[in-house]
Amino acid sequence: MYTADPHCIKIMKKIIDITGPLYNGMWNYEPPFPVFDMQPLPQVDWIDTNVYCEVFSGLHSQSGTYLETPAHVLGYEKSYPLSKIGLEKLVDIPCTVLKVKTLTPDETGRAPITAEALVACEASFLPHSAILVCCDWGKKWKDRDFLSASPYFTKDAMEYLIAKKPFLVGSDIPRWENPEKHQGFFPDFFGAGILLASPFVHLEKITSLSPRLTILPLNVENTCCAPVRAFVWDQEVKTKSRVTIFTEEKLKNAKINSQKYP
Numbered sequence: 001m002y003t004a005d006p007h008c009i010k011i012m013k014k015i016i017d018i019t020g021p022l023y024n025g026m027w028n029y030e031p032p033f034p035v036f037d038m039q040p041l042p043q044v045d046w047i048d049t050n051v052y053c054e055v056f057s058g059l060h061s062q063s064g065t066y067l068e069t070p071a072h073v074l075g076y077e078k079s080y081p082l083s084k085i086g087l088e089k090l091v092d093i094p095c096t097v098l099k100v101k102t103l104t105p106d107e108t109g110r111a112p113i114t115a116e117a118l119v120a121c122e123a124s125f126l127p128h129s130a131i132l133v134c135c136d137w138g139k140k141w142k143d144r145d146f147l148s149a150s151p152y153f154t155k156d157a158m159e160y161l162i163a164k165k166p167f168l169v170g171s172d173i174p175r176w177e178n179p180e181k182h183q184g185f186f187p188d189f190f191g192a193g194i195l196l197a198s199p200f201v202h203l204e205k206i207t208s209l210s211p212r213l214t215i216l217p218l219n220v221e222n223t224c225c226a227p228v229r230a231f232v233w234d235q236e237v238k239t240k241s242r243v244t245i246f247t248e249e250k251l252k253n254a255k256i257n258s259q260k261y262p
Contacts, residue, residue, distance in 0.1 A: 018201055022064045026142070065199060073187065111135075112178075118160050130168040132171065171198050171203075213230065
């Protein structure tokens with residue numbers, strides 16, 4: 001008789017950093033958004049030693065990878081700033097990763113992400129968790145057309161995501177809407193109270209069926225949006241091929257002992 005040893009089950013974890021880097025010359029939203037520029041701090045004349053530091057000019061609430069509340073569209077009278085979200089809600093969030101397989105640009109030069117494409121991912125969802133949509137677009141973070149050629153969500157795709165009742169939706173694309181083919185889903189999206197996080201990198205590296213997201217924004221007061229550091233715990237369950245062999249004599253003794261000691 002053979003029985004599996006429960007102590008042979010091991011959970012392996014690895015951290016995947018899904019935060020895009022900030023650097024001079026990086027992609028940026030059009031004006032009036034300022035351009036990120038990092039320069040060395042001039043030497044400080046009120047201390048007697050050299051110090052080294054940088055000045056970040058043009059850093060704004062949607063620089064790089066960011067998190068935003070519904071106030072981004074609804075305003076602060078109908079919503080809330082980031083500082084109202086407790087950190088405990090942004091740590092170790094269960095999430096589902098939808099890996100969209102094939103995208104084809106339309107007449108606008110950008111590829112639509114449709115509800116059909118999301119359904120084809122065949123994923124299961126937990127209410128009030130995070131949904132991360134991967135298009136392999138994070139690989140293009142440093143490409144010149146990262147923003148201009150970004151895929152976009154169609155209205156039916158966003159209706160599909162909203163219906164899953166997530167706490168947060170994120171993706172590796174920087175522009176969810178298409179101004180040339182307006183979809184108009186943001187009022188419904190934010191009206192459902194969902195947080196938006198974007199754009200990520202390395203989503204394609206997530207292999208676990210039960211990853212956990214941690215996303216931490218800068219502690220800036222009175223803003224609906226801020227840059228973040230985000231990572232995913234990618235969990236994998238492994239088992240060792242170890243079994244316990246019970247001989248007839250051991251089974252007989254076990255039976256005797258069980259009768260002896262109820």
